[in-house]
Amino acid sequence: MSDISETTYFSPECxxxxxxxxxxxxxxxxxxxxxxxxxxxxxxxPLQVVVQDEPAFYKQFSPIDDRRLESSFRYxxxxxxxxxxxxxxxxxxxxxxxxxxxxQALAGLEHLGADLPAWQPGCGSKSREPGVHEHLMEAFGDxxxxxRKIEVDHWDDPVERCYDRGWSDGLPVVPPTDARILRMLxxxxxxxxxxxxxxxxxxxxxxxxxxxxxxxxAGCKPEYMPVVLASLxxxxxxxxxxxxxxxxxxxxxxxVVVNGPIAKRIGMNWGINALGQGNRANxxxxxxxxxxxxxxxxxxxxxxxxxxxxxPGKYTFCFAEDETDPSWEPLSVARGIEAxxxxxxxxxxxxxxGFIDQRSRxxxxxxxxxxxxxxxxxxxxxxxxTNAMLVLxxxxxxxxxxxxxxxxxxxxxxxxxxxxxxxxxxxxxxxIGEGIDPRRKDEGPVPKFWDEGLLIVRAGGQAGLFSAILCxxxxxxxxxQSQPVTREIKE
Amino acid sequence: xxxxxxxxxxxxxxxxxxxxxxPPASLDGKTVALMDIGKMRGDEYIDRxxxxxxxxxxxxxxYKKPTxxxxxxxxxxxxxxxxxxxxxxxxxxxxxxxSCSTHDxxxxxxxxxxxxxxxxxxxxxxxxxxxxxIGFGGASLYVPHPMQNxxxxxxxxxxxxxxxxxxxxxxRQAEVAA
Numbered sequence: 257m258s259d260i261s262e263t264t265y266f267s268p269e270c271x272x273x274x275x276x277x278x279x280x281x282x283x284x285x286x287x288x289x290x291x292x293x294x295x296x297x298x299x300x301x302p303l304q305v306v307v308q309d310e311p312a313f314y315k316q317f318s319p320i321d322d323r324r325l326e327s328s329f330r331y332x333x334x335x336x337x338x339x340x341x342x343x344x345x346x347x348x349x350x351x352x353x354x355x356x357x358x359x360q361a362l363a364g365l366e367h368l369g370a371d372l373p374a375w376q377p378g379c380g381s382k383s384r385e386p387g388v389h390e391h392l393m394e395a396f397g398d399x400x401x402x403x404r405k406i407e408v409d410h411w412d413d414p415v416e417r418c419y420d421r422g423w424s425d426g427l428p429v430v431p432p433t434d435a436r437i438l439r440m441l442x443x444x445x446x447x448x449x450x451x452x453x454x455x456x457x458x459x460x461x462x463x464x465x466x467x468x469x470x471x472x473x474a475g476c477k478p479e480y481m482p483v484v485l486a487s488l489x490x491x492x493x494x495x496x497x498x499x500x501x502x503x504x505x506x507x508x509x510x511x512v513v514v515n516g517p518i519a520k521r522i523g524m525n526w527g528i529n530a531l532g533q534g535n536r537a538n539x540x541x542x543x544x545x546x547x548x549x550x551x552x553x554x555x556x557x558x559x560x561x562x563x564x565x566x567x568p569g570k571y572t573f574c575f576a577e578d579e580t581d582p583s584w585e586p587l588s589v590a591r592g593i594e595a596x597x598x599x600x601x602x603x604x605x606x607x608x609x610g611f612i613d614q615r616s617r618x619x620x621x622x623x624x625x626x627x628x629x630x631x632x633x634x635x636x637x638x639x640x641x642t643n644a645m646l647v648l649x650x651x652x653x654x655x656x657x658x659x660x661x662x663x664x665x666x667x668x669x670x671x672x673x674x675x676x677x678x679x680x681x682x683x684x685x686x687x688i689g690e691g692i693d694p695r696r697k698d699e700g701p702v703p704k705f706w707d708e709g710l711l712i713v714r715a716g717g718q719a720g721l722f723s724a725i726l727c728x729x730x731x732x733x734x735x736x737q738s739q740p741v742t743r744e745i746k747e
Numbered sequence: 748x749x750x751x752x753x754x755x756x757x758x759x760x761x762x763x764x765x766x767x768x769x770p771p772a773s774l775d776g777k778t779v780a781l782m783d784i785g786k787m788r789g790d791e792y793i794d795r796x797x798x799x800x801x802x803x804x805x806x807x808x809x810y811k812k813p814t815x816x817x818x819x820x821x822x823x824x825x826x827x828x829x830x831x832x833x834x835x836x837x838x839x840x841x842x843x844x845x846s847c848s849t850h851d852x853x854x855x856x857x858x859x860x861x862x863x864x865x866x867x868x869x870x871x872x873x874x875x876x877x878x879x880x881i882g883f884g885g886a887s888l889y890v891p892h893p894m895q896n897x898x899x900x901x902x903x904x905x906x907x908x909x910x911x912x913x914x915x916x917x918x919r920q921a922e923v924a925a
Binding site for chain 1: 751752753754755756757758759760763765853857880881882883
């Protein structure tokens with residue numbers, strides 16, 4: 257029960273003892289009950305009518321104009337009509353919708369509305385329409401938000417002020433107002449003040465509230481929050497080495513691959529143009545992670561982000577795996593997550609190296625063909641120096657599938673096909689300075705990747721004998737120190 | 748109507764103001780834009796500054812806004828960004844000049860040019876307020892108010908007296924000193 261005696265919003269109209277009635281013109285039941293309101297008045301009951309839309313419609317009751325919805329918000333009205341009984345400034349009972357017996361009991365009038373149907377449901381309160389409640393919280397309630405408030409002048413453009421404050425990756429951001437932040441927080445059950453982890457490079461604590469603010473900036477929908485939070489937690493796993501990855505002179509950034517039912521639920525793209533633009537979830541989840549690194553961690557290009565060239569993937573790089581073909585084991589399952597669970601895998605990688613092969617017909621041919629491109633990752637003469645993620649398109653997978661090759665077989669065959677003789681790879685060989693340690697000259701066959709260093713994901717449109725190789729970061733050469741990380745998404 | 752308040756996405760370890768671009772350690776080989784805000788008498792102050800910069804071997808380029816009551820034309824801002832490394836904006840002695848010139852200072856800073864705005868002492872608060880509203884930690888320097896009733900000789904003397912501080916604010920020494 258709300259204590260209305262302490263509020264000033266309602267005075268001087270507010271009555272200490274009596275009834276407060278919330279209605280709107282657009283509600284058929286509210287309108288139908290006008291004779292009932294008249295009966296209440298004629299019976300001498302102190303009645304204050306509060307109208308959410310058109311006060312003139314109820315003018316005979318001298319209503320309170322609540323188009324701002326402040327009273328409706330403070331009384332926490334969910335349905336109209338709602339009749340509230342107040343005694344000594346406190347609410348003691350309420351009825352919503354029309355229930356003749358209940359209204360008669362509440363008003364203490366035996367024949368109230370005797371000519372009307374016994375029961376008729378009401379309508380939703382305007383204060384509960386989509387998106388409205390958060391605005392009312394911002395205007396009249398305690399949002400509970402703890403982050404520093406920054407005032408923007410009435411005539412100032414908040415998008416420009418976000419740029420001025422350095423909160424943007426270069427593209428426009430969505431201004432983080434309280435209403436938007438509250439909506440974003442509704443996407444998670446986690447408390448706003450919970451610390452998710454220490455974000456590099458400044459290693460500062462990042463709360464769920466800060467994650468939500470940056471998710472607003474990025475343009476996320478609230479339902480993306482579990483993926484954003486899981487992505488951040490995965491990035492902060494020491495094995496992911498986010499610190500080194502963001503400060504690196506290399507091109508790389510975190511690439512987020514989403515598996516499991518959440519991908520479909522939130523409308524992610526794993527099909528046509530999966531690695532490209534055009535899908536809100538793909539675009540904004542990856543961006544939110546990067547904005548958290550920037551705004552919370554302080555990873556700002558030119559300051560501690562020292563990438564020589566960077567890459568477009570550093571704005572955002574996030575996509576889902578195509579799990580529509582049951583013959584294909586999803587990446588998350590291959591990496592230890594139970595089938596049917598949602599998960600994120602974060603890979604330290606660059607933009608794409610396109611792979612074109614429209615001639616290979618057999619899995620052996622295609623594997624040799626892939627290997628010729630995969631061995632070029634980083635540099636053709638470097639080995640066990642970077643990881644790689646192969647994004648296998650539908651038509652290329654079809655060749656493997658028809659031959660009965662599964663994920664395990666494809667991975668093993670690719671590893672085998674990527675082996676090169678050490679003599680070809682050592683520094684100086686073939687007149688090229690770059691290469692592996694010259695002392696390995698007589699070692700013999702050298703694998704291009706560590707056993708766990710080649711990840712395969714299925715994505716892309718149904719048409720096109722084109723796959724993509726996502727080159728890994730050079731940090732991957734420290735096999736036990738920097739690896740891709742997979743984590744279940746808790747919803 | 749725009750939203751009236753936002754929440755800070757950062758860990759709030761730093762000032763609310765975005766620090767201005769770090770100035771160079773030295774002005775050797777740099778070109779300084781001398782932006783006249785277009786208010787009367789400012790040109791006399793800048794005439795003197797131009798000579799003072801030349802006297803210490805620092806290249807300058809003169810610019811003059813068509814009016815102090817608007818931000819600088821985009822073409823002028825672009826010209827400065829293209830041809831100069833730093834900027835001195837002078838001389839704001841009114842409300843509109845202070846507001847507009849602070850935006851100009853911010854605009855150039857975001858294009859990579861650190862700078863300093865010269866204002867009269869009366870507009871210290873206005874500069875701070877404008878900086879606060881756009882979240883910019885701009886550099887400023889104050890000369891005595893009023894300046895409209897000064898003689899040319901007096902304006903030159905004010906320029907002489909402020910020159911060392913201008914040089915300092917255009918180099919990292921000022922940051923250390925601050």
